[in-house]
Amino acid sequence: MAKPVKQTKKPINSKAVAAVTLAVLLVLTLAAAYVGVRGMNLDNQGLYKLLAWIPTPSHSSTWRQALVPGADLGENLVQTYAAAPVAEGGEVTEDLLKQTVSKMGRRLAFGGWNSAQAEVVEGNKIRLTLPNDGTHDHAFEMMAQRGDFAFAAPDGTPFLTWENVKAANYGLNPQDNSYAIGFQLDSAGKQIFADKTAELIGQSMQLMIDGTAVANPGINQALTEGMASLPGFNNENSVAYASMMQYGPLPLVLTLESSESGAPLFGANVQNTVIWALAAVVLLVSLYFLFTYRLGGLIAVWLMGIQLVAAYFLAALARSGFTVATLLAVWGSFGLLVYALLLLYRSMKSDLDRGRAIRQSVKDAYAGPGKVAIDVLAALLLLAVILIIVDHQQIGAFMRTFALGVLVDLVLMGIVIRILMGSAINLFGTNSALYTSGSKKREAA
């Protein structure tokens, strides 16, 4: 009878696994940070490139193309318009000027230019302070048109106006890089549109702005759903026409008088100063964590680095621009990560000070204060998502960037910190003095 073969299980070298895990994550973090600061050419000629996305004071960096500075923090375009009444013999009143500014503000916010400003100057003129992004100069002029939108029959007779539009939007069609305008009608508009498109099958209708046909979409079938999408626009006229559909015409007629460059609304050097000032805060917070929590602090600093790289990347991806609102979203989520780390580490330190083992302290910190951190982040993420759905203007636009930052925080606090902390404990040991300052003194006492 043959002897049973003993199956010996090779013990996994936990230290080696931890070292490899930490090394891989460190390389990935440093590579992302390097590309974030320097950008990267994606082909030999540099025709396709990944733009830098982490703001630095360097003027040669490409981050300003990824996060286009808004009128508040970047050079801006100042356009001054003369205002005139719509009808002959009418007057330019203070009330009409206020209404025009309000509607222009809504149009600009609709286009995502939340930092842009409209104001009444010299009693009867309107000044627009716009981000000088170089790609929307014509769009700004178009948005200052009166913008009396209507759908008309081929003979030019209007059959539907902006008053029947419930919501309008615009978007890129990635297949041909053109833009489309989408709209949704109210119940009365839905019926009119269904009847008229049924009548015009095989013909085309006209999209009229201030009495001029700007597009002639063909009609192949009756559109009875009360919504449609019109293709064939570009990045400038799509946003202008969609904003006119959404908000209707300006109460005054504006004529461009002058257009010039201007300093950022919040000061000439604000862009670089804010980058340095925020970097100083990161340094202070990092030093606090390093001195107080030592190896744990180093992991906290690492997580903060990942957070900033990822949050800025997502902000650039969402085309948020470099504005006060974007900085609030990115640095607000950074502050939340610091808060979550404080919750966790303070509990861990308190346990270590009472003589508990590091593994148990970390476990209890996750189970107690860690849950508060996750609760706060989860509630904020839920709130941000709801506000994105509810608000299509400034608050919703801000919440898009903020939600991405909070999502990064949740991933870091829910997964990454456990991996980093677990690996660090496996690799460097469980000596309490490694994870909190003052342990040796307390032990000696």
Place this chain on the structure above:
Amino acid sequence: MSNVSIKSAPKALYLSLLVIAAGIAVALAGIGLKFLGSAREMVAFDALYIAMAVTVAITFIFGAIRYSLAVGITLGVVALHDQLLTLAVVALVSIALPQTVVMPVLVIFSIVFTYCQSWPVIRAMHELRTANSTREMDNEQIATAAVRQTAGLRLAAVIVAALLIVAGAVSGNAALVGALMPLAAGLIVSFYSSVCITPHLWVLSAARFGKRK
């Protein structure tokens, strides 16, 4: 730290109500809620008020589902208090520091401070209540203990937030200082409410809606 008392709850709210009333009064009178240039015309106040209502509703629902009805009510009322008080303080301070178009975003963002300040207090009270019988610790003792227990964390959170706000404020001109003022107001209001409002509200709502687990 003063002892928490059910009787003192209305007193703590008097100051808030007074400031809120003053904020509404100066805004209606046209003295307060001042904006730079014509920025006021660009601000969608209806969107701000809807967002504030959504914030309060989501806070209540999350607290009620995650913890209990008492916690949900406490968090919801604190969120309402903080949002209104922040807006009122902004209305008053804007007389000296006019606001910009970004004001609604900053007022809504102040809910982050409310969560960071009040949530640990509520969680601590909830845990102390679960761990102790009413004979060992009554609700008022629990509230006092929770405020004291979380003081260090809340102060550290205030310092980090204040550092970030100051870093932003010193980077630009006076308009930027004014623009960031709602954040400073939100931070102060949230710290105040976590000490003076949240524990009282929890004591009241736990007595009325809470059940021993």
